[in-house]
Amino acid sequence: MSQEYPPQYPPASATPQQVSVRTPQGKPLVTYTLLGLSVVVFILQWATESFLGFDYPAALGLKVNELIIQGQLWRLFTPMFLHGSILHIALNMYALLAFGPQLERYYGHGRYLALYLVSGFAGNVASFLFSLAPSLGSSTAIFGLLGAEAVFLYRNRKLFGGSAQRQLINLITIAVINLVIGLSPGIDNWGHIGGLVGGALFAWFGGPVLQVSGYSPQLELTDTRQTSSFIMAGLGVVLLFALLAALKIF
Numbered sequence: 001m002s003q004e005y006p007p008q009y010p011p012a013s014a015t016p017q018q019v020s021v022r023t024p025q026g027k028p029l030v031t032y033t034l035l036g037l038s039v040v041v042f043i044l045q046w047a048t049e050s051f052l053g054f055d056y057p058a059a060l061g062l063k064v065n066e067l068i069i070q071g072q073l074w075r076l077f078t079p080m081f082l083h084g085s086i087l088h089i090a091l092n093m094y095a096l097l098a099f100g101p102q103l104e105r106y107y108g109h110g111r112y113l114a115l116y117l118v119s120g121f122a123g124n125v126a127s128f129l130f131s132l133a134p135s136l137g138s139s140t141a142i143f144g145l146l147g148a149e150a151v152f153l154y155r156n157r158k159l160f161g162g163s164a165q166r167q168l169i170n171l172i173t174i175a176v177i178n179l180v181i182g183l184s185p186g187i188d189n190w191g192h193i194g195g196l197v198g199g200a201l202f203a204w205f206g207g208p209v210l211q212v213s214g215y216s217p218q219l220e221l222t223d224t225r226q227t228s229s230f231i232m233a234g235l236g237v238v239l240l241f242a243l244l245a246a247l248k249i250f
Contacts, residue, residue, distance in 0.1 A: 030113045031100035035093050038138060041081050042089050058082050063124055063135045063191075069249050076128065076245065080120030082136040092138045099145040106152065106208045106223075114234045115207075119144020119199035125241040126194020129248055135188040143192045144199025146175055151203035156210045159221070198237050206233025 041057055049055040061078030068075050083089035104112040123140025150171045157164040175196065182189030207230070208223040 026105055028101035028104040030109045030116075031096060031104050034100070034113075034116060034138075035096055038081055038083065038089060038093060038096075042083050045082065058084075058136060061136070063127055065128055065132060065134075068128055068245075076124045077117070077121055079124055079136040080117075080138045080141045083138070084136060088137060092142055095142045096138065096145070099142065099149055103145055103149060103152070106210075111206070111230050114230065115144060115148055115199060115202050116141045118202050118234050118237050119148070119195045122198025122201075122237060122241045123191040123193075123195030125245045126197070127188050127191035128245055130190040131188055133188070135191055137188070137191070139188075140191040140195035141199075143175075143178075143195035144202070146171060147196040147198075147200035148203035148207060150175075151200050152207055155204075155207065159210055159212070194241070198241065201237050201240075202230075202233050204233075205236065206230030 045055050045057045048057065061075060061082050063075050063079045064072075083092065100112075103115070107115060120138065120141035123143060124135075127135050127140070150168060153160065153164045153168050153171070157168075160167075179189060179192060181187065182192050206225065209225055210221045211224055212219055213222045
């Protein structure tokens with residue numbers, strides 16, 4: 001005589017097991033180097049203006065449209081290492097420390113440095129195209145970091161869950177507030193917009209796209225992007241903005 005047994009189900013109180021995933025680690029050496037370089041250049045600006053009566057670094061590297069048209073193309077890069085006051089550099093370096101370290105850990109040192117430089121270049125080109133006023137400051141590059149951070153969170157939102165949505169909302173809020181503030185006289189908002197666009201484009205086509213790899217409990221986040229992707233992304237953004245600058249120059 002056979003006997004039927006009820007099907008065996010997991011207890012109703014069972015919950016999915018949580019596992020830890022190792023995230024990229026390492027010191028943000030490029031962030032610290034960029035901060036240190038900016039501070040050193042600012043000290044040189046202060047010293048030359050205090051003792052010689054003239055800010056030589058700014059005179060040599062400021063974004064000045066007429067001089068760029070005459071061939072001083074380095075002025076599309078150098079403004080991102082110059083600042084106009086202690087408050088100016090303090091705010092920008094605070095923002096660099098806020099956004100830089102996490103991005104550098106996920107991007108890696110080389111790709112993160114490329115992101116910073118490409119964003120700063122894009123911002124200076126946008127300023128060259130749409131603003132007649134001379135300008136300087138690392139906010140062009142830092143807005144690129146903000147745009148790259150937003151793209152990074154969006155592309156990897158499935159891994160970060162609700163945290164990604166909250167951080168995205170915060171980043172959008174920060175960007176909108178700063179762009180509104182940038183409507184005030186004396187602020188190069190076109191540089192901010194150009195840096196934001198340049199950084200976002202670089203991140204979309206060359207930034208990290210993460211996946212979980214390994215076997216529990218040795219799980220870790222790895223980047224599925226190939227090195228060639230970020231090289232092509234960086235070159236593409238630089239060529240795009242260089243072409244726009246060339247159309248104005250010629």
